[in-house]
Amino acid sequence: MRVVTLAEIREVLPTIDILPAIEDAFVRYSAGDAVVPPIGELMLEKGEVHIKYGYMRGEPYYVIKIASGFYGNPKIGLPSGDGMMLLFKQETGEPVSVLVDEAYLTDVRTAAAGAVAAKHLAPRHVKRIGIVGAGTQGRLQLEYLSTITQCRDVLVWGRDDELPAYCQDMEGKGFAVEGTTDAEEILRTCNLAVTATPSDTPLLHVSDLRPGTHITAVGSDTPHKQEVDAQILSRADVVVADSIPQCLLRGEIFQALTAGAISQEKVVELGNVIAGHATGRTSDDQITIADLTGVAVQDMAISAAVFEALS
């Protein structure tokens, strides 16, 4: 069994074309080629742990991903997220590799999924990108979006103390970034918005929503978290889930269903939109929203790609 360190993962990752791998994972998931049991969840006094696992039929490995969020960690100088991905042989159950990614691959596959969603759902001409959340995921989402849009004009919402570093970091990567502490500005000035916070109250409201907007919500991955007003999903022309079964239990779609703002029939699956089996955006004036709760197939795709690139 090979133990792979974060340093090795960071080194090999730029050699991997991750977007097509994630697209393919979503398509095969929606086509029923993946076995993905319900997420395992462990709640602790100071944090939570998710266990996502499964396999793609016909592939060599099954994958178990462990990801933790301990939101008090930064106060003691530790990142809030941690974890690892484990690969085992589908033929025999033998452990193949432990990727000790410290949650980095989860961050990357989440950002890559955001780019995939925007690629297939954003209006053709992205005028301004709005990023809600000035943390690690807010940075990575923007980085990966740069591969699917020419737009470099960015408005970021965050806390006062986070914004200067975010703006500096992302300007260093070729973006023109303005910061705001007023979340209303996002939907008023941007036509591609990404939410990437652990918020449990909506940050984006339907009153600010304009035609021709796409929103990707990646922060809400539990039944409690919510970043987007349920009325936005009601108003949207297209509501996309990364996994319909999972979005019935957690995330923005779960919130909107619970609030009675949408019915389940309105929800289509990202893999089916990519494959052309479901209708995504059909005009630049439409409002679209993608709710990404994180599916084990993304973990399978990225961990197998990393391991194979190292082999």
Add this chain to the structure above:
Amino acid sequence: MRVVTLAEIREVLPTIDILPAIEDAFVRYSAGDAVVPPIGELMLEKGEVHIKYGYMRGEPYYVIKIASGFYGNPKIGLPSGDGMMLLFKQETGEPVSVLVDEAYLTDVRTAAAGAVAAKHLAPRHVKRIGIVGAGTQGRLQLEYLSTITQCRDVLVWGRDDELPAYCQDMEGKGFAVEGTTDAEEILRTCNLAVTATPSDTPLLHVSDLRPGTHITAVGSDTPHKQEVDAQILSRADVVVADSIPQCLLRGEIFQALTAGAISQEKVVELGNVIAGHATGRTSDDQITIADLTGVAVQDMAISAAVFEALS
């Protein structure tokens, strides 16, 4: 994060007094001190994977245990079981150790639990030990029973091709072992019986059951497996589960409940019997049965003990 090999685990294990640790784990589990979510299960074409996880309140770690059974493996020269135990800090989620035990610690904690069950439930004078299943677990159960009974007279049931090696191995450890391919002999001649097979049809039948017998069933850990006739549980004076919630979903008790042979009220929990909060055997003539489906607290106890002994 420390990666611990099987060789290191085998070396340190004899220095650990594992029975009291397992007893304590059951007591605290029954007292409600443990958080043990439902078992994660992944079914593959050639095998199955169980993910058991949880934590004991007030302890330093939470534990995730991955155990696989690929029953065709021996045909290609591999053991059927494999897996690892992962320790993380309850305070921060940081990974502490990967114990790459290749399922060995699962074998050991299962055998230790068998000894704990027999210690608290077997009749005072064990005349003959019956072991059903001449594999690894059948060996380990007998080894650990030697710490709680003076009896060294053993009858083992197994396949013709397994018995000579089993008898030789266990005679080397000080037992007088006779082999049989007739499972009926077990309950007819032994008053302490342990079943340790992956059978999905009963091997022990009520027609052979005599007063003053204790049976520990450790093989059935899924809804499909069954080693013991449901009528044995009906006839028994005491029916003990390692975990009542888990035994409602899998194992011998699940089978007996499904068959209508017993009612849920009859079942008591091993930790409560150990602690004296539930009534176990009250006379040597009674019939008792313990159904051990394997609880994550055993994995927590043994992995923490091993890691601490190595630290």
